[in-house]
Amino acid sequence: MGLLEGKVAVVTGAGGVIGSDTARLLAQEGARLVLTDLATSRVDEIAGELTEAGHEAVSVVGDITAEETAESIIGRTMSTFGRLDILDNNAGATYLSPQDGDLLGTTRELWEISTSINVTAPMLLCKHAVPAMIAGGGGSIVNISSGQSLRGDIRNTAYAAGKGALNSLTQHIAVQYGPQGVRCNAIAPGLIVGEDRLASFPAQVKEMFEPNCSIQRLGRPRDISNAVLYLGSDLSSYVTGQVITVDGGITRQLATVGPSRAMALAPINTKE
Template sequence: MSEFEGKVAIVTGGANGMGEAVVRELAANGATVVIADIDRERAETVEAAVRSSGGTARAVHTDVRDEDQVRALVDTVVAEYGRIDILDNNAASLELTANDPDVVALDPQILHQTLQGNLIAPFLCSKYVIPVMIAGGGGSIINMASVAGFTGDIALTAYALSKAGVIQLTRAIAVQYGKQNVRANAIAPATILTPNVDAYMPQDYRDAYIHNSSTPFLGAPEDVSGLVVFLASQRARYMTGHVIPVDGGITSALAVAHDRRT
């Protein structure tokens, strides 16, 4: 029997990048995977690809920033499958990072929009999924944070604030619902070469990032999806409330250490 046979997962932002990798890996391990994404066409493409590979997937067009749509998503999943065992809160408003400068220059509206997409959305999904998990005997929530949530930067102020909030949301869920067998952990990636990032990241930024990492390469979506699958599994049953960096070691050393490397 496959590891997640009979289990139902929701992956928000599952139509692209890290979310898509999670969808494919969970489905390959036997889970029924609901792809909740604002990009209907791409979500249906991923659904078709999973089905053609022998997996079970269902695309549900959802804007996870909208409470009514999140509630409808959860109702749809429960009506069709009767349970929710895994929630991967992967969706994020990355398009706003282009207008996300330092504190003084930051437009409060960009801050509000960023928090709505990166923090309120996973809060809403968790709010409506947790009671279903409890009714089914428990479950695992995996939130996508970022190394930006616990490091400083010269920009990306709103993004960093939102991801710090995701970390605290994770800890709150772990403490509040752990006795009801709901676990919550967060993953904090550094730069991951999703197709969008790979297409637009300048070479000088890649070089600088690799220089300040402890690996000679940047991460790929599969470097994150494997950890999501582990955290969703019973192998991680004693892990909750943790934030796990997937960052090539970029947060493990002082920047000057890399400058001194020969």
């Protein structure tokens, strides 16, 4: 029996690398799924793959930054499965990264598009999911944030700001609806690379990241999916309002550690 047997989950951005892997893992653990994305062919493909494997999954295509779409996704979930236990707000505006630079280069248009995907869409889905969860006795919301929301950087200004707002939203929902049985947590991933991209991933980026992680490898989609599974299951029944980093330790390691390891520096302040 899986950890999510009998539970119903909505996964946004389900056509992407992390979203599709999360959908597969939740299905394997017994969840019935509503998968949503903007990309029709990809999300239909994932739902079809899961159905062929004997799981229950339906796909909904739409723009989740529109409230009517968010409402219809939750409505479809209730009409199809009769309950909602898990909402995985996985969709994000990573595709804007090439244009999302420093503050002075940030246009209002880019800011509004980025934040509408990264924080407005999750807010709308939460707004319509919470009543459904309360009606069913409770539930778990998992918001996919970013390690960039926790530290400063020279790029991705709009993206990081939106994810920072998502962290705050997470805590407010946890406090407001915890008494009704709704938990809300966020996951802040580090650099995640799909298995199919590992061989062709730029070596200089890999060399920049790996020494600065305590676990010296790049993140995989399954690292995030496992965290979603934990937070969506009853294993985390006493966990709420948290922003959990899943980044190999990169946001907990001093910037000097990587170079120190490379130079094999001797311990400081040791006696002769």
